Amino acid sequence: MAMQPDAILLGAAGTSPQWLQLKLANRHGLVAGATGTGKTITLQVMAEAFSRAGVPVFCADIKGDLAGISQPGTVNLKVEKRAAATGVEDFVYEGAPVVFWDVFGEQGHPIRATVSEMGPLLLSRLLELNDTQEGVLNIAFALADDEGLLLLDFKDLRAILAYVAERAAELSAHYGNVSKSTIGAIQRRLLVLEQQGAEHFFGEPALALDDLMLLTPDGRGAVNVLAADKLVQSPRLYATFLLWMLSELFEELPEVGDLDKPKLVFFFDEAHLLFKDAPKPLLDKVEQVVRLIRSKGVGVYFVTQNPLDVPAAVLGQLGNRVQHALRAFTPSDQRAVRAAAETFRANPAFSTEAAITQLEVGEALVSTLQPGGVPSMVERTRIRPPQSRMGTITEQERAATLAASPLRGRYDTAEDRDSAYEMLQQRAGTAVADPSPHSPWGTAGAQPAPVRQGSPWGNGGMAPPPAARPRTAKVARGSRQAPQQSGGGAGGMLSEILMGSGRRQGAAEALAKSVVRSVGSQLGGQVGRALVRGVLGSLLKR
Incomplete structure (x- = not known):
């Protein structure tokens, strides 16, 4: 079947391909299913497909096996047969351009924020x-x-x-x-x-969000993999860290409306940790961020065991859904299956509720938004195989990837x-x-299916050297000053939220804010710090 340049292939329902439209990928999504049913592989397939389409990705590696996305897959005839059966043309084993991150600085670049931020x-x-x-x-x-x-x-x-x-x-x-x-x-x-x-x-140095949205010279998006096997042992730190990242993206990125493809796709694995024991004001603001961040060009995909782990108000914002098998051994499990089935647009060809308990590993119920924003009827789908490695990597391979990193x-x-x-x-x-x-990312390969090798960043990488690359995201990361953006940027959006007017700031208002920023800078950033932190507080608490 012909590939679609404006969509990514998830798999096939019989002979019918299942596509995720890039133009609607910022309407968010859900990947759910019991342990061992294939959620991580589905996340890997989606991440590398977004990367090939030129969309940077951020995802957490909870168990250590998602790191394999940085390496070409191992030649395997069963994988190639499945690729052909699910509609993949010209299947090539190749790794994605990966940037490894680690809060603890052990398995990737350290990722930091200031206390003020x-x-x-x-x-x-x-x-x-x-x-x-x-x-x-x-x-x-x-x-x-x-x-x-x-x-x-x-x-x-x-x-x-x-x-x-x-x-x-x-x-x-x-x-x-x-x-x-x-x-x-x-x-x-x-x-x-x-x-x-x-x-x-x-x-410090604190994370510059621009560094999460890098592209290789051949146009592929960077896959930012956060080593989270140690971080997730402190669930509240893990959840707060990812919520902070969402808040930063919401605050800093300018308004862009609906693009042909997202600027960034953010996978929130173990999503139930975000919502567990969270107070209602925080849940309300998470819902608000999820609802509004799509206009910043960011798609958020929650990955969890059960759709009921996500509050109904947030679940209603997730238009693209992949549901792997759920177990139904107890009355509570059966209620969860019934609730999951009710979130899909029914298909008269089969019972959604019965299918959820019968899915094999690597199968899923898929419903995605179609042109016009209408969800497709749910289809029982065989998920396509990834082109990168399914599994862990060695310390030497991780070190080689870090050595070739543009950061x-x-x-x-x-x-x-x-x-x-x-x-x-x-x-x-x-x-x-x-x-x-020597980094295992991408050029010509082996038979029966080619295996690509080499660095995806080209000669000298895809970004200027660190010392030469200006940091434009913030004037001073520690002082919490607002980014210099036009009325459609973070300042404009946040002023709309605070005023409740739904309008964009006018030219006079933008000029006034510019003067305030200038005066704040001359006063050592004190005014800027108070104003911008107040904005973040209002975003998450008002």
Whole structure:
């Protein structure tokens, strides 16, 4: 069958191909199914297909087997027969252009955010603070803004909390009641988080979102693979980290409307961790971000065992669905199967509810949005095989991939500029020491199906050297200044949310904001920090 340049092939229902339209891929999606039914392979197939279509991808590697997407698949006649049966033409074994990331900096480029960028709301969620503790944390951030203290890493956060405790009586009159016992409780929570390794996530150089949306010289999108086998052992840190990434994308990316294909596709694996025990205001804002981020050109795909893991309000936003088998041994399981079946547009040819329990490994019920935005009737589909390796990679292969990365050297060395900790030490007049302590991507191949080898980034990579490439996403990552964008950008969208008017900012409003940013910059970024963090707080909490 002829391939469609404006769609990606998921598999075939009998002789009928099942396509995911690129123009509608930013309407989000769901990949669900019980353990061992093929969810990870489906995610791999979709990620490499988006990459071939020129769409960058971000995904988490929970078990370590998704890293195989960086290597060509092993020659296998069964795989080639399945490829032919599911409509794949000119099947070639090839790896995708992968960039490895790791919060802990062990299996990929370190990925960091500043404490200021995370903000008090997400930190409160991460630390499991109650309302009183969250209020005191907000006071600490407000004081840091008012006194020009940069909050970049864990020691800055500890220092500002100790500073608040020292001035508790004085600050209570201005900011509200501050209890030293509450500060102590927050510090203990920080200690637990630090013991889980979270201090590696906070600091600089902070992630520039542009580096998640790279393209190779031949036009393929980078597949950003987050090593999450260790991170997911701290479920709240994992969920908060990915929610922070979504919030950053929402805030920074400009309005683009409906494009011919997404600018980025974001796979949220183990999605139930995001929603487990989450307060209603947070769930409301997740729904809001999911609903509005598509106009930024971002598609979000939740990957989980059961569709009921995703709240109904969010589930209703997911137009492209791939449902692998579910088990129905108990009454609770049977209710879950029935609920999953009801989310599909029925097909009179078979019972959706019965089919969900009968699907074989590698089979799925598929329904995607068609031109015009109408979901297709659900079809029982054999998912096509990936062209990359199905399984893990060796340490040597990972090292070779990292060595060929266009981001090599950009994030690998931590920076520690003067911030709240150093400033407060200077004020105290003491000098206390810091307490924190050949690439297998793509050209011509082997028979029976070719295997492509070589680096996909070409000579010298796909981006200028780190020192030469300007960082335009933010003026100062630690100061939380808003990006310089037109009214259709993050500032315009966020002002619409805050004002509830649904309009874009006018020229006069844009000029006024530009003046405010300029004045804020001249004042050391203090005004900018307060304004932009307030915007993020309103996005996730209002």
